[in-house]
Amino acid sequence: MSVPIGTNTTLRTIANELGRCHPGAFSASLGLRGKKRPAVVVQSDAYAGVVSTIVVAEVTKNLSLASDAACLFIDSSTPDGQATGLVRDSVVSCWVLVTVYTDNVEKVLGTLSPEMKRTLKECLRTALELT
Numbered sequence: 001m002s003v004p005i006g007t008n009t010t011l012r013t014i015a016n017e018l019g020r021c022h023p024g025a026f027s028a029s030l031g032l033r034g035k036k037r038p039a040v041v042v043q044s045d046a047y048a049g050v051v052s053t054i055v056v057a058e059v060t061k062n063l064s065l066a067s068d069a070a071c072l073f074i075d076s077s078t079p080d081g082q083a084t085g086l087v088r089d090s091v092v093s094c095w096v097l098v099t100v101y102t103d104n105v106e107k108v109l110g111t112l113s114p115e116m117k118r119t120l121k122e123c124l125r126t127a128l129e130l131t
Contacts, residue, residue: 038109039100040072040092042124054105057124058096061088070094070127072120085110092120094127 039056059074066073072092075081081089086109112120124130 036106038086038090039098040112040120042094042097042120052103053099053101055097055099058093058098059086059090060093061090063089063091065091065093070123072116072123074116080113080116083110083113084116092123094120094123
């Protein structure tokens with residue numbers, strides 16, 4: 001699913017859901033990387049619309065990270081992988097988390113399945129050493 005985001009109200013309504021995939025959350029303007037890249041919202045849905053920032057995890061095409069316990073592998077050939085809106089196999093790195101202003105989010109690419117969200121939560125627990 002690809003949903004363009006226009007107004008700030010729309011952005012806060014749809015962008016702040018755990019497991020939403022977004023392009024462009026990481027960019028040169030944030031001083032992180034030299035290009036825009038996709039990201040997955042990892043912030044609690046309870047804060048949607050409460051603050052003007054969201055916490056996101058980096059999505060990378062570097063598949064050497066796929067087996068890391070703090071990373072979620074997304075197989076783009078599966079129905080769950082296709083639902084993310086990512087066009088190639090990717091890895092969500094839960095040890096590369098950034099807080100970004102919602103205005104920096106361009107659109108929603110897709111979403112994670114309930115099973116992928118459960119796995120993502122385990123990856124976050126591992127990356128952050130949460131019990």
